[in-house]
Amino acid sequence: MSGLPPYASVPQRIWYYTFRVICGLIFFYLIFPILVILPLSFNAENFFTFTPAMLHLDPAGYSLKHYVDFFTNPDWQQSLKNSVLIAPMATILATAFGTLAAIGLSQSHVPFRGAIMAVLISPMIVPLIISAAGMYFFYSRIGLQGTYWGVVLAHAALGTPFVIITVTATLVGFDRSLVRASLSMGADPITTFFKVQMPLIIPGVVSGALFAFITSFDEVVVVIFLGSAAQKTLPWQMFTGLREQISPTILAVASIMVVISIALLTVLEMLRRRSERLRGLSPG
Amino acid sequence: MGATTTTDGPVLTVDGKPLKASLAKALRREKLRSFILIAPLLVFILLSFVAPIADMLMRSIDNSIVPDTLPKTVVALKEWDPKSGEAPGEPVYAALADDLKVAVKAKEHTRLGSRLNYDMPGASSLFRQTGREVRKLEDNGDYKGQFLAMDKEWGDVQFWSMLKVLSSEYTPNYFLAALDMKRDASGIHMAPPQERIYLFLFARTVFLSLAITFSCLLLGYPIAWLLANLPARSSNLLMILVLLPFWTSLLVRTSAWKILLQQQGVINDLLVWAHIISDDNRLVMINNQAGTIIAMTHILLPFMILPLYSVMKTISPSYVRAAKSLGANDWTAFWRVYFPQTVPGIGAGSILVFILAIGYYITPELVGGTSGVFISNRIAYHISSSLNWGLAAALGTLLLLVVMVLFVLYDKIVGIDNVKLG
Numbered sequence: 001m002s003g004l005p006p007y008a009s010v011p012q013r014i015w016y017y018t019f020r021v022i023c024g025l026i027f028f029y030l031i032f033p034i035l036v037i038l039p040l041s042f043n044a045e046n047f048f049t050f051t052p053a054m055l056h057l058d059p060a061g062y063s064l065k066h067y068v069d070f071f072t073n074p075d076w077q078q079s080l081k082n083s084v085l086i087a088p089m090a091t092i093l094a095t096a097f098g099t100l101a102a103i104g105l106s107q108s109h110v111p112f113r114g115a116i117m118a119v120l121i122s123p124m125i126v127p128l129i130i131s132a133a134g135m136y137f138f139y140s141r142i143g144l145q146g147t148y149w150g151v152v153l154a155h156a157a158l159g160t161p162f163v164i165i166t167v168t169a170t171l172v173g174f175d176r177s178l179v180r181a182s183l184s185m186g187a188d189p190i191t192t193f194f195k196v197q198m199p200l201i202i203p204g205v206v207s208g209a210l211f212a213f214i215t216s217f218d219e220v221v222v223v224i225f226l227g228s229a230a231q232k233t234l235p236w237q238m239f240t241g242l243r244e245q246i247s248p249t250i251l252a253v254a255s256i257m258v259v260i261s262i263a264l265l266t267v268l269e270m271l272r273r274r275s276e277r278l279r280g281l282s283p284g
Numbered sequence: 285m286g287a288t289t290t291t292d293g294p295v296l297t298v299d300g301k302p303l304k305a306s307l308a309k310a311l312r313r314e315k316l317r318s319f320i321l322i323a324p325l326l327v328f329i330l331l332s333f334v335a336p337i338a339d340m341l342m343r344s345i346d347n348s349i350v351p352d353t354l355p356k357t358v359v360a361l362k363e364w365d366p367k368s369g370e371a372p373g374e375p376v377y378a379a380l381a382d383d384l385k386v387a388v389k390a391k392e393h394t395r396l397g398s399r400l401n402y403d404m405p406g407a408s409s410l411f412r413q414t415g416r417e418v419r420k421l422e423d424n425g426d427y428k429g430q431f432l433a434m435d436k437e438w439g440d441v442q443f444w445s446m447l448k449v450l451s452s453e454y455t456p457n458y459f460l461a462a463l464d465m466k467r468d469a470s471g472i473h474m475a476p477p478q479e480r481i482y483l484f485l486f487a488r489t490v491f492l493s494l495a496i497t498f499s500c501l502l503l504g505y506p507i508a509w510l511l512a513n514l515p516a517r518s519s520n521l522l523m524i525l526v527l528l529p530f531w532t533s534l535l536v537r538t539s540a541w542k543i544l545l546q547q548q549g550v551i552n553d554l555l556v557w558a559h560i561i562s563d564d565n566r567l568v569m570i571n572n573q574a575g576t577i578i579a580m581t582h583i584l585l586p587f588m589i590l591p592l593y594s595v596m597k598t599i600s601p602s603y604v605r606a607a608k609s610l611g612a613n614d615w616t617a618f619w620r621v622y623f624p625q626t627v628p629g630i631g632a633g634s635i636l637v638f639i640l641a642i643g644y645y646i647t648p649e650l651v652g653g654t655s656g657v658f659i660s661n662r663i664a665y666h667i668s669s670s671l672n673w674g675l676a677a678a679l680g681t682l683l684l685l686v687v688m689v690l691f692v693l694y695d696k697i698v699g700i701d702n703v704k705l706g
Contacts, residue, residue: 012614023510026503027525030585033540034532036550040543048543049553097325104321109311116322118695123333125691127643129660130337130680133667137343138336157333160325218533221645225667238535242542242650251543254536261531265524268531 034258041066041251048246066252076249079237086148086223086233087216090155094212097156098163099205103197105164106171117164124161128221131158136225146228154222159212166211170204170275203275207268214264337684344677347455350447353396354383358451366445376444377427384418402672403457404446410437442468458678482662482679489658492576493641499581500588500637501630508592508629512599530586538647541579545570545651571653579651584640588633591698595629632698639690643683659683 004016044063045051053061070076101120105113123131135154136145144150174197182192198205220235227236234253241247295303351358356379364372387393397411414434421430431438446468450457460467464480474480507526511519529537544550552566561567569575599622607617645660652661659679666676 015614019506019510023506026507027522029503029582030529031525033537033544033582034529036544037536037540040550047548048546049548049550093328097328101322101325104318107314107318109315110318110322111315114695116326118691119334120325120329122691123329125639125687126337127645127660127683127687129643129645129663130340130684131333133663133676133680134336134338134340135333136667137673138339141339153332157329160329164325214531214533218535220535235533235535238539239646239650242535242539246542250539254533254539257533257536261528261533261536265527265531268527269524 037251037254037258041255043248043251046248048248048251066248069249070252070256073249076234076237076253079232079234082231083217083234086151086155086231087213089152090159090216091209091213093152093156094159094163095205095209098160098208098212099167099201101160102164102167102171103201106168106174120164121161123158128219132222132225135222139226145226146231148231151223151227151231154226155216155219156212158219158222159215162211162215163205163208166208167201167204170201174200203271207271210264210268214261340677341681341684343673344458344681345454345456346674347450347457348453349396349399350450351453353387353392354380354451356380357383357447361444361448361451364444364448366441366448369441371428371439371441372444374426374428377431377438380431381418381421381427384414385421388415388418398671400447400450402461402675403450404443406437407443410435414438458674459681461675462678462682482659485657485659485662486682489642489660492573492580492656492658493638495577496580496584496641497588497634497638499577500585501634503581504585504588504592504633505626505630508589508596511589511593512596513601526586526589529582530590534583534646537583538579538650541575541582542570542651545575545578570651571656573652573656575651575653576648576656576658579647580641580644583647584637587640588637591632591636592626592629595626595632599625628697632694635690635694635697639687639694642690643687 004013008016039054040048040050042062042064043051043054044061044065051061055061104110105117110116131154135150139145139150139154144153178196178200179192182196183189187195217233218235220233220239223231223233223236224239227233234257238250238253241250297303297306299306357376360376360379361372364376384393387396393411393415394408397408397415400407400411414431417434421427424430428439437443449467457467460472461475462482464475464483465472466475511522511526513519514522542549546552547566547568547570549570551569552561555561556563556566569578603621603625604617607621608614612620642658643660644658645664648656648658649661649664652658660683663676663679663683666672666679
């Protein structure tokens with residue numbers, strides 16, 4: 001299918017290479033905007049494009065000043081601190097609740113399974129602006145608007161669907177007779193859970209947790225409505241920075257976040273391979 | 285749980301209970317256990333997510349501010365018939381004076397004024413002004429005269445019939461406004477053409493979302509095909525090029541596009557440098573619909589590629605080979621044999637992308653300008669700037685309705701259990 005057979009005709013050859021070029025261009029479209037940020041963030045000027053000095057690889061055209069600004073500017077540091085405080089807490093809540101529920105849902109004979117699943121997945125489907133509006137009104141009423149816990153609870157709710165989906169996916173391949181075997185050998189359910197079930201579903205739990213973390217770490221609509229200035233997160237600061245006046249520091253922040261996503265992707269890829277190896281789906 | 289059979293009667297387990305009952309008991313226990321595992325999250329989601337949304341839905345029809353602030357007037361108005369063509373009689377004005385005195389003391393009359401202003405322009409200033417003078421009203425049996433002396437507006441039949449319309453606890457007016465309609469004493473009709481904005485905005489949101497879905501399909505299909513048909517080693521490598529954007533922050537990608545598409549941005553610089561366009565003819569690619577489509581297609585493309593890929597991965601190449609061996613050319617083999625098998629993937633990816641696109645807020649806000657904004661941006665505007673929360677809630681409800689219908693469709697076609705993430 002993929003290779004060009006030796007007997008291919010000329011039009012087939014032309015199409016084969018044209019198709020590769022088209023795909024190459026689409027891949028370029030996917031990846032270029034993300035990677036172009038990296039060199040631009042070292043711009044010595046406050047421009048958003050390559051300066052002649054940069055194009056001539058003149059060292060004077062490059063500088064770390066945008067990074068220095070990010071690490072010294074109190075606005076950015078405060079928002080970084082808030083993001084680092086909010087996201088892990090939301091992740092822990094989402095992962096704990098989500099994993100338990102996914103295990104519950106994976107058992108046979110759960111009544112109203114479809115309806116429960118639909119409710120639990122809904123935070124992922126409902127447009128963020130609607131979630132944000134609803135939470136803003138409701139959390140104001142119960143005094144959670146503008147508080148740390150309000151934002152954490154909202155972000156945890158937004159993150160749980162991802163945990164449910166990834167853990168459910170791992171549980172599909174889970175052999176329930178292992179649990180029965182463990183129980184029949186006299187282990188209590190809690191020991192069984194931590195010693196038998198948990199090690200096997202951990203890749204799903206971890207990737208669910210990563211999804212939940214990135215959901216919170218990257219979330220901006222809900223936090224704008226639900227938070228006050230004291231909960232200003234990194235995406236919020238970026239959003240205001242982009243809307244009001246584009247500050248070149250955004251390039252440095254964006255580059256750091258690109259590096260973080262590359263690291264994240266690497267971890268996930270390793271988890272996926274490990275999980276496939278454990279289940280014997282692929283060699284090595 | 286070994287079962288022993290007796291000569292006749294039901295099957296019994298070792299401890300002498302009927303097998304059926306024993307099984308039912310075990311099943312019940314299992315149901316209870318799974319329910320205990322699900323319950324914490326269900327309660328959490330119901331409280332932190334579903335309740336706020338339900339609360340917002342209620343807000344779109346809630347009108348309690350009028351009957352709450354003017355309780356006596358609302359009762360007195362019941363007697364009055366707008367068709368009489370005359371302003372209400374003295375009892376209504378007396379009730380209004382009583383209500384207003386209470387409201388002014390509680391400083392609630394301005395809130396009521398701004399609420400009424402949505403349906404009757406001018407009501408806000410009328411209430412504000414009257415609020416200042418309400419203390420001077422005397423109980424001399426002629427409240428009507430005193431009100432009219434303060435402002436002629438108080439004698440307007442139109443005003444009173446509107447107030448009568450608005451005096452119930454619930455109102456469809458926000459929904460009507462969200463659909464560019466108006467309701468007054470004479471009934472429901474379309475708003476004057478120059479005031480119609482929401483139907484147009486809904487139409488634009490749907491149109492742009494369709495355009496984005498279509499361009500995602502156009503770009504995603506070849507990529508998914510390539511990934512599904514390359515040997516595992518190279519397809520894994522190329523998959524990273526799809527997953528990296530998927531994992532990169534939405535704001536990073538939006539800012540990247542803002543920087544690329546600007547008039548002084550990288551793409552324009554490149555085109556000028558290559559002499560494709562002249563320096564004073566730089567392309568306008570941002571703050572319009574083109575910007576929204578380009579940036580959002582990039583953001584949603586992985587959501588199209590991943591479902592397409594997982595469907596194409598399961599299609600055996602032998603079908604296409606069989607078609608070719610029977611004399612089909614490349615195009616016929618693709619279009620009549622391969623393509624129909626990818627339709628479930630197209631359906632799954634398209635609905636997913638469309639659902640995500642239709643509710644987008646951040647990207648249109650940053651790169652959409654005025655011609656590329658979505659209904660979400662208008663909802664945000666009504667919540668944070670115009671403070672017309674009822675209208676925001678009604679617009680939100682309509683948007684939610686569309687998304688819910690699509691969600692049910694998605695569930696029917698793909699099944700929410702089969703959503704895959706990377």
